[in-house]
Amino acid sequence: MSDLAVTSDLGYVEDAFAWARKRALEWVQTDAAAGNLPSYWAGYPSRPMFYSRDVCHQATGAHLLGLDAENLAMIRHFARSSTSGRKWYPLWAFHFDGSIAGLDYHGDEHFVREIPAVFDLTYRALEQYDWTGDRRWIDDPDLAAYYLRSVEDFVAAHDSDGDGIPEAPGTGDLFDGAATYNEQDPETPLIIAGDGLALHYAALRALGKERGKDRGVGKAQRERFLERSERIQAEFQGNWWDESLGRFARGLSRNGLEFSWGLESHWIVPMTGLSGHGVQNERFLDYLEQELELRPPANIEAFSYLPEVFFRHGRDESAWRWLRHLIDSRDDYPEISFTVVQHLVAGLLGLVPDAASAYLSIDSHLPADIGLLSADHVRIGEWDLRITQVARQSTEITVHSGPGPLTVAVGSAGVRTLEPGRTARVTSQTKDPS
Template identity: 75%
Template structure:
């Protein structure tokens, strides 16, 4: 378990972190029964299981809380479940002892499967390597094979028109296979924007860690998506339907996840698309609280920090018992507000304040990046202080546009918008 703490001039933040930390740790199932995998609850509170989509989204918060063994065991379990008989889909859910959740599995031809999850597992697992620096995330045979197959064998098995993008049957039945994380679209999709978003994200991460052979495929996926722009609505399409036409309109996950993984890029169109998303959130918000848990990451990524804070407060105020909420609140309060981008394998960390006007200062202590134990304090947008409590060697730190420097274990640096002063 981590010693992570959060303090702030805004008591609301401290109360929120205390609630989220305790509630998330309450969901840990590693020693709850004999035979359990290292695991935590990830799915409906009424279902004692861990689901692929939920594990993917809870993993960053779980790392911050010291649950690296749980993350690794669950990701590897999903990786092992993707077989040729299942056409390289991983299973959707398991019980904590590793047995298949029969609720979502009726046989190798009939089980719940959603295309985004295939790529999300690769995308999030490789980001765990960035957080932990643990080479097993790259070298474990089951995980390494899964990564390759997710963007290789899986795509070939489901790409019926040869464009490098897998298609779902378009029946609307999740037991046949769904194109999107949005299980109730207005029209059943063959290809969904959120599926493309995670395929792109997985390819970008693979290119970073395994070589540029994957980068060209990522560029091709993005090039295709950017043709989905609809000028009249100021949005990208939700996806394609059976006849090949684009499906235009508000689509919840099919709308905003393309902005979260970088698929939509940046620039004027992306800003208009974010405006479109913000407008529709006001008038047609999703009915399920867990969908909201992506929004802070969406808006932090694009510097819309007040919007990110608005939806983070929505999650906090819900005090919802869905496990995804407590885990992602931990992530957003620490990695999101402080703007942390770790690269433990390269002994580096980027920090860029996303504090909203309501928060004067925020400190997170005992943040783990690889083997480094850090204290990170921010005062608004003008000052950051970093202490390296301990670590295996020097850590290279970049703070916003103020610059980059190297800190040894035991050193502290205070950076303002004009200066950096390691000591």
């Protein structure tokens, strides 16, 4: 367990963090019963299980709380469940002892499966490598094999038209396989969904990432993965956009592109960067903001992605609006407490780590409500940090301890290299609030 602590001039933030930290740690199941994997609850509170989608989304909050062993054990367990007999889909859910959750599994040809989860596991696992620098995320044979299978064998097994994009059957039955995380999508079942495409793109980008080159793939493979990601993005931005509507399609059905409100199949697109930047993306974000006010999702856990979406694109007041919604709910769905920890620390402070390269990027996303935010004992690999931001004017970084120098890029103020035991204060480094 970590010693992560948050202080702020806004008592609301401190209270929210205290609640989220306590509640998230109460979901840990590692020592709750004999035979349990290192694990935490990730799914409905009424179901003693961990689900792939939930683990993927809870992993950053879990890391910040010191649950790296749990992240590794659970994601590796999903990786091991991807077999040729299951056409390279990972299973959807397990009990804490590692046994298959029968509720979602009736056999190798009839189990709940959603295309986005296949790529989400690769994307979020490699993100944990960025946070921890732990080479097991790269060297573990089950994980290394899974990363490549997710973007190679899985795609080949489900790509009926040879365009490099896997398709779902389009039946609307989760036990046949769904294209999207949006399970409230009864109108017209999709065969390709925006969120599946976005997470495919994100997995390829993670495997092809230049910084921290040693990700278990060679240079030629990295270049090929990046080329594929660029092709997916170009196809999406060029052909999935409707200029008159000012938005991207939520997905492709057997009837063609579908432009109705798609919830996850819409907002995971900008969360991963698939929609890029510029005028199209800004109009699309305007559409998302409008629809979220008019037709918000029915389930609280769906909201837990929204701060990440809007922080990424500098819409910090919108991110804060939805983060407050999560905080005020005090909902007992585990995803809420874990992601509140993530958004309060990594989101508001704008942390993007690359521990394997001894590198951290920081860019304040503090809204007008927060004049000061400090997070102490933030772990980036083996470095233990305190990061304090004062509005948009300054950031102070203290390296309590670490294996050597840490390079820190702060907003537009440039790069600092900090030795353990040193503190740096950077002023006037961030954009003005928009």
